[in-house]
Amino acid sequence: MEICGGQTHTIVKFGLEGLLPKELTLVHGPGCPVCVTPLEIIDKAIAIASMPGVILASFGDMLRVPGSSKDLLTVRAEGGNVRMVYSPLDALTIAKQNPDKKVVFFGVGFETTAPANAMAVWQARRLGLRNFFLLCSHVLVPPAMEAILSSPASQVQGFLAAGHVCTVMGYEEYIPLAEKYNVPIVVTGFEPIDILQGVYMTVKQLEEGRADVENQYVRSVRREGNIPARKLMAEVFEVTDRAWRGLGVILSSGYKLSMAYAEFDAEQIFDIESIRTVESPLCIAGQVLQGLKRPHDCPAFGRQCTPEKPLGAPMVSSEGACAAYYRYRHYRTSNRSVSA
Amino acid sequence: MDNKQEVDFSALSCPIPITDYPRVLLAHGGGGKLSQDLIRKMFLPEFSNPLLEPLHDGAVFLVDAGRLAFSTDSYVINPIFFPGGDIGKLAVNGTVNDLAMCGAKPLYLSVGLIIEEGLPMEDLWRVVRSMKEAAKEAGVALVTGDTKVVEKGKGDKIFINTSGVGVVEPDITIGPNRANVGDTIILSGFIAEHGIAIMLVREGLEFESTMESDSAPLNGLVEKMLQASRNIHILRDPTRGGIAGVLNEIAQASNVGITISEDRIPLSEGVRGACEILGLDPLYVANEGKLLAFVPPAEAEAVLQAMRFHPYGRDAVIVGEVVANHPGTVVMKSTIGGSRVVDMLSGEQLPRIC
Structure with a gap:
């Protein structure tokens, strides 16, 4: 695997x-990271982005991930201020330029994206920014x-x-x-x-x-990793239990903002606590993500669930197993019919 | 950022400058005196041609009996000026190319401008000058037009629509459903340059070398290709959606399979690096001065040679062929020897997180 x-x-x-x-x-x-971010967090991002006076900044591929009723691109089409950025530090710049708006960065991903998000929050404090927040759903x-x-x-x-x-x-x-x-x-x-x-x-x-x-990756990886990045993350984040889409809650499997940085936590600042979301009962993303089932074992695969209208996250991202299988499906079928 | 983009306005100065108004006002599209000023002092002298000069409601012209090609496209690009071009050049070349892809010789274009109130008059001059230059290079005339000005915030600087007509010679039949099994697929040069040039400006990223849009009129190249072979089956310019989008459309329209080889597709190191940083696949990134041709194999070499003698086709290469296998699907052989399906994009291409 x-x-x-x-x-x-x-x-x-x-x-x-x-x-x-x-x-x-x-x-x-x-x-x-797109595949394992739980629906509930996406619904929370959508709720925040729909609020007046808010700019929600996100990496590009989170914008198309469907929440329970719509995605962030739809929120933007409806007039929400949703921006695509390449770095959380870009979101920080947006916060500096828009002091009258609350700027929320949608911080998802693994240990790879966490240091830059930690840096953004750390910088926000150093700069005294009171309008920058992180909606944090990091996983480990x-x-x-x-x-x-x-x-x-x-x-x-x-x-x-x-x-x-x-x-x-x-x-x-x-x-x-x-x-x-x-x-x-x-x-x-x-x-x-x-x-x-x-x-x-x-x-x-x-x-x-x-x-x-x-x-194998000796040109980049050292046994102890990147020590300054780890120190910064240890200061800004603390380990917490996290829900993984398809896998459920895993103990001590993610980061949230530490007590010392709680004032930057979008979940504390915005009234989104009541949002509770359940996943589509048709979708077997969980078993697919654990390698227990193949995407085409799913009854919704290619029917109710396609890259244009995905039910579950693995159909959304080009990295997702279901999307990859969907692309190959026609190829395989037609090859079989030609050789038969 | 790029010296070539710094336009010297003194050299551009118009005979009767509209200096009274440094910015475009609503009244410039209102049909009154300011509208007339704009037409008489800017559009007429710049686009000068006998069909436009009567300033009638439309242009009236003669064409030889036969088939006409007719096409339209709107341009809403942001930013309006970018390395390698601007919205004006793009608007002329885009419609010229759409006509050329029908196998037509483009003749006349219309120009519809929707300007946001407050656009600096200098910017409008730059765009209009650029349209004039592009039309001159392509050998077409801008024969009718319209200008509207919308309130600030209701547009984004300037939107341009161009429509065009061209004539198609009787023995030319080009269309997306004409791919035959065995056809050779030729690509006219390096891909993804336009889209990447735009993305880099938007993201404020700077590389060692500036990447320029490839915006260019392709009618001259097509003329040379048609001289080499009257049997070209398909011509397409891979703009939005990139070469992946166009190849998929053709595979579906002609119900054939398409195979291409990754190592044959011309991709500059700069564009490759930028795509990696931005998380984009160059196959899906827009081009504005490239074409794909589907040609019977026996005539491929002649077409290829004709292309290489033309400045906009000098890097032309054979990138693949049409096959009976996997109809409706594009398969690419990767550099390392594996193969994958190159699918149509669902929605817009969004950069990946990691």
């Missing part, structure tokens, strides 16, 4: 699965890996750990996981050749009967 959505993207984009021997199956893990990789490994149905025999997450965090926290569950973990990069080497290193460990943590 590759953990990170960026790796899934490379695998799909370069057609790597077709190059591997058929005995090897790659399971796409829960590492697409190791607890999700443990949740998958501890599930009795899990068939995952090896992991490609996410290279950029480990660039920030290092890989020490994976060592006890590899030992406890007797599973090889290889920290892997994002170029096609990185992924193939990561797969090779994992298979080699399995063949040799080893279950170690190895580092």
